[in-house]
C-alpha cells in the first residue's frame with residue numbers, strides 16, 4: 001500500500017492512549033515522518049516499550065504517565081510535554097475504554113460511569129488542555145478518536161456508543177470555538193480495526209451476551225461482523241494512523257469539525 005509522506009519535521013504530536021494499538025501505530029506514522037512524540041498513557045510499562053521502538057526514527061520521544069480521570073494529571077502531563085519540546089503542534093485525543101457488553105436492562109451503572117469518565121470527561125480534559133496549549137503555540141490541530149459506534153450505536157454497548165456520540169458533538173463545538181485561534185478540530189471514527197486488543201475483546205464479549213445479533217462462538221462473531229462492512233475485511237491500525245496523519249497535515253488545512261469514518265463503508 002502506498003503511503004503519503006507528510007513533513008512533520010520539527011513538529012510535536014501529543015498522543016493519549018499512546019501505549020495502545022492505535023496510539024502506537026500513529027506514533028510510528030508520525031515519527032517516521034519526522035515528528036517528535038509525547039506519549040501519554042496510564043500503562044507505564046507498555047508505553048515504555050513503545051518509546052523504545054520509536055527510537056529508530058531519531059526524533060525526540062517522551063513517555064508521560066497520565067490518568068485522564070484527573071484534571072491535575074492531564075495538566076501536569078501537558079506541562080511536562082511543553083517543558084521538553086517547547087511547543088506542541090498536534091494533539092491526538094485518543095485514549096479510550098470499550099466498557100462492558102450487556103443488554104440495556106442489565107448494563108452495570110458503575111461501568112457506565114467509568115466509560116463516560118474516561119471516554120467523555122477524560123477526552124474533554126484533554127481537549128481543554130490541548131486548546132490552551134495550541135493557543136500558546138499559535139495554532140495547530142486536534143483529532144479526537146470517536147468510533148463508528150458514535151455514528152451508529154451497536155447492540156450491548158450502551159455506554160460506549162453514548163460516549164462516542166458525545167465525542168463527535170464535542171468536536172463540532174470545539175471546531176467552532178477554536179477556529180479563530182487557527183486550531184482545527186476533527187474526529188476520527190474507526191469501525192472494525194485489527195488485529196488488536198479491542199477487536200478480540202469485542203468479538204469475545206459480544207459472543208458472551210447471547211443476544212439475537214451475534215453467535216455464541218467468537219470466531220463466528222468475527223465473520224458476522226466482517227460481513228457487515230462492504231470491504232469485507234478489517235481495517236488495519238496503519239489505515240487508522242493514515243487518517244490521523246491526513247487530518248493533522250496541511251492537506252487538511254480547511255477541514256475542521258469533520259468526522260472521518262474509517263469503516264470499510266457502511
Ligand SMILES: NC(=O)c1ccc[n+]([C@@H]2O[C@H](COP(=O)([O-])OP(=O)(O)OC[C@H]3O[C@@H](n4cnc5c(N)ncnc54)[C@H](O)[C@@H]3O)[C@@H](O)[C@H]2O)c1
Pocket residue numbers: 016017018019020021022023040041042043066067068069094095096097098118122145146147148189190191192193194196197198199
Ligand atoms: N480498535 C478498534 O477497533 C477501535 C474502533 C473504534 C474506536 N476505537 C477507539 O480508538 C481509541 C484507541 O483504541 P485502541 O484500539 O488503541 O485500544 P487500546 O485498548 O489498545 O488502547 C487504549 C489505550 O488507552 C489507555 N487508557 C485507558 N484509560 C486511560 C486513562 N484513564 N488514562 C490514560 N490512558 C488510558 C489504555 O491504557 C490503552 O493504552 C479508543 O478511544 C477506542 O475507543 C478503537
